């Protein structure tokens with residue numbers, strides 16, 4: 260009985276010691292271009308998803324069909340999200356291939372409004388996804404979510420039109436120059452230029468895994 264307990268403790272101490280030694284030696288590669296092992300990534304995603312689900316459960320979703328709200332969200336999306344999350348007709352952006360984890364393409368992904376609201380408001384640790392709630396009230400965040408739920412069905416032209424028609428937003432101050440048109444046409448232009456051709460094929464899975 261007693262010897263089993265001692266052997267168990269020794270095994271735990273050895274494993275902890277090995278982990279501490281590994282981390283302290285600098286052998287772990289913190290580079291964003293060195294992907295996690297599949298099992299590590301799966302574990303992180305499971306923890307992340309569960310954490311978000313628990314926190315998003317009680318959120319009460321307002322009416323997201325309001326045209327004004329969706330239109331406001333279009334301008335905000337073009338100004339704050341498009342470089343990381345893309346838009347219809349956009350293959351990739353300058354920043355997205357280098358981000359790890361890579362931001363999902365929200366022009367193709369249907370998101371649950373409660374989860375999306377929580378993530379947009381609070382951001383996600385060590386991912387590059389910012390906590391937009393630090394600078395924006397819930398009303399502004401809901402308008403973004405309202406637009407994001409419409410995004411997957413939009414054509415490239417419809418997207419550009421919605422961004423061009425978006426009302427100017429005081430909250431975005433210096434980010435836009437012509438009441439929403441600059442950010443929107445910029446995003447459209449990148450895609451139209453085919454500026455990012457080839458980038459989407461970059462394979463982040465090569466090289467070492469951790």
Ligand code: HEC
Nearest residue numbers: 339340343360361362370375378379383386387388389403
């Ligand atoms: C600097 C890049 C960056 C910007 C800007 C950014 N995000 Fe993200 N976002 C991320 C990353 C990276 C993830 C994925 C994190 C992960 O996989 O754990 C993410 C995840 C999300 C998700 C979760 C999707 C899912 O899987 O359910 C939503 C929703 C989202 N972002 C919305 C937005 C919105 C809306 C904006 C603009 C207000 C925005 N993001 C701006 C990087 C960004």
